[in-house]
Amino acid sequence: MKTKILLVEDDSNLGFVIKDNLTQNGFDVYLCEDGEMAWQNFQHNHFDIAIFDIMLPKLDGFTLAEKVRLANKEIPIIFLTAKSMKEDKIKGFQLGADDYIVKPFNMEELVFRIKVFIKRTAKEPSADLFQIGSYQFNYLNLELRHEISSKRLTQKEANLLKLLCHRKNKMVKREDLLKQVWGSNDYFAGRSMDVYISKLRKYLIHDNSIEIINYHGIGFMLSLK
Amino acid sequence: MKTKILLVEDDSNLGFVIKDNLTQNGFDVYLCEDGEMAWQNFQHNHFDIAIFDIMLPKLDGFTLAEKVRLANKEIPIIFLTAKSMKEDKIKGFQLGADDYIVKPFNMEELVFRIKVFIKRTAKEPSADLFQIGSYQFNYLNLELRHEISSKRLTQKEANLLKLLCHRKNKMVKREDLLKQVWGSNDYFAGRSMDVYISKLRKYLIHDNSIEIINYHGIGFMLSLK
DNA sequence: AATGATTTGTTAAATAACTTAACAAATTCT
DNA sequence: AGAATTTGTTAAGTTATTTAACAAATCATT
Numbered sequence: 001m002k003t004k005i006l007l008v009e010d011d012s013n014l015g016f017v018i019k020d021n022l023t024q025n026g027f028d029v030y031l032c033e034d035g036e037m038a039w040q041n042f043q044h045n046h047f048d049i050a051i052f053d054i055m056l057p058k059l060d061g062f063t064l065a066e067k068v069r070l071a072n073k074e075i076p077i078i079f080l081t082a083k084s085m086k087e088d089k090i091k092g093f094q095l096g097a098d099d100y101i102v103k104p105f106n107m108e109e110l111v112f113r114i115k116v117f118i119k120r121t122a123k124e125p126s127a128d129l130f131q132i133g134s135y136q137f138n139y140l141n142l143e144l145r146h147e148i149s150s151k152r153l154t155q156k157e158a159n160l161l162k163l164l165c166h167r168k169n170k171m172v173k174r175e176d177l178l179k180q181v182w183g184s185n186d187y188f189a190g191r192s193m194d195v196y197i198s199k200l201r202k203y204l205i206h207d208n209s210i211e212i213i214n215y216h217g218i219g220f221m222l223s224l225k
Numbered sequence: 226m227k228t229k230i231l232l233v234e235d236d237s238n239l240g241f242v243i244k245d246n247l248t249q250n251g252f253d254v255y256l257c258e259d260g261e262m263a264w265q266n267f268q269h270n271h272f273d274i275a276i277f278d279i280m281l282p283k284l285d286g287f288t289l290a291e292k293v294r295l296a297n298k299e300i301p302i303i304f305l306t307a308k309s310m311k312e313d314k315i316k317g318f319q320l321g322a323d324d325y326i327v328k329p330f331n332m333e334e335l336v337f338r339i340k341v342f343i344k345r346t347a348k349e350p351s352a353d354l355f356q357i358g359s360y361q362f363n364y365l366n367l368e369l370r371h372e373i374s375s376k377r378l379t380q381k382e383a384n385l386l387k388l389l390c391h392r393k394n395k396m397v398k399r400e401d402l403l404k405q406v407w408g409s410n411d412y413f414a415g416r417s418m419d420v421y422i423s424k425l426r427k428y429l430i431h432d433n434s435i436e437i438i439n440y441h442g443i444g445f446m447l448s449l450k
Numbered sequence: 451a452a453t454g455a456t457t458t459g460t461t462a463a464a465t466a467a468c469t470t471a472a473c474a475a476a477t478t479c480t
Numbered sequence: 481a482g483a484a485t486t487t488g489t490t491a492a493g494t495t496a497t498t499t500a501a502c503a504a505a506t507c508a509t510t
Contacts, residue, residue, distance in 0.1 A: 381496075
């Protein structure tokens, strides 16, 4: 699965150069030309890394970063700053940013920094204990507890639930779930997943603030009210 | 599964200190007091990392390292050298060594270097294509080919075979196989594994230079004549 | 070397995991 | 509104894995 990058750069020439370069480095790049568009995109898709220019039409990079950070505490954000901007001003704004890089920069440096983040997030073993409403889900021993009762999940059930938990209250694309849990995205894998979704719903029935919502033709969301 | 370290240090006080320290850091340490003993130990057990003092009774660290390197091209070897030894002399001997550390050293440094090796070997994805006699075994797509025919293995079968391949012509302990493939080491897992060994033998029957040899009460070895 | 205990080899039966089929219901498209 | 597609659900079918059963081999003890 390729690393998905949300790139926001209003200078379309520069934007294309960066996008092209990152694509050649094996990343999946989504280029937006203003902050508003990026925010829309961010809300509807999953990204692994965000790269924001600071001077942007409609919604500047800092404000965008704040919104993004509020919605997602994990995603690494890298700023592209003009040379003219003073370092202390940048630092002052470094609320949610993880790194920044001064224009003009060479692509190798950007790629290097992106890889640092990928390595970092790959290393931090993703949590294996989840609270889902009044349920507790332990991925390691495949246990889904609720008050006194406890259900032992199968590996596939657990894999699927884990992915949904990992992005809870966010829609996860069918395609992504299938690729990651089934390894393939075809008709039969899809039907198999629907069966599993149905099973998970049954297991989670005792807490009615929990829902697995279907987005017709797009994906599923584990929703916690 | 803990990282297994073969530590050879003739000064028993220093040896115990190092062993104790590494054990506290979560490693499984086997301390030998001379090179001969270490070599015996190495031949009969599996280790992930070797740490050799250079000045040793019976068999010095360098000679030991050469023998070890001949038998195992992968295992990281770290030398402990006396301060008095000149760097160029060490370099001259650096045939099989991966790193060396000058006495007296602080434990944090040694632990750091060990961790570097663990990370490195963990990253290099262990090969997924194996030649077993006239068979070809592709772990990724679970395929075991022989001339024209091809058998698709199950995940467990492939996991077990991969471990045996990975240490081919070396005995692998029952315990290790069970821990790594079944995750637990109890009576039933053991019997299950015996069933799988039996299956693998059947699949590999067309090349009679291949054997899966049992070492009664100890483990199995995939032997290629 | 004979005895009994333990471990292993092998086949078959039982169980569990996962997929596919079938049909109803919901959603989207025209 | 009607057709096409997607999803929800149950059940049947298939495959993977475990457990049982018994024979054979190995080991420990006498």
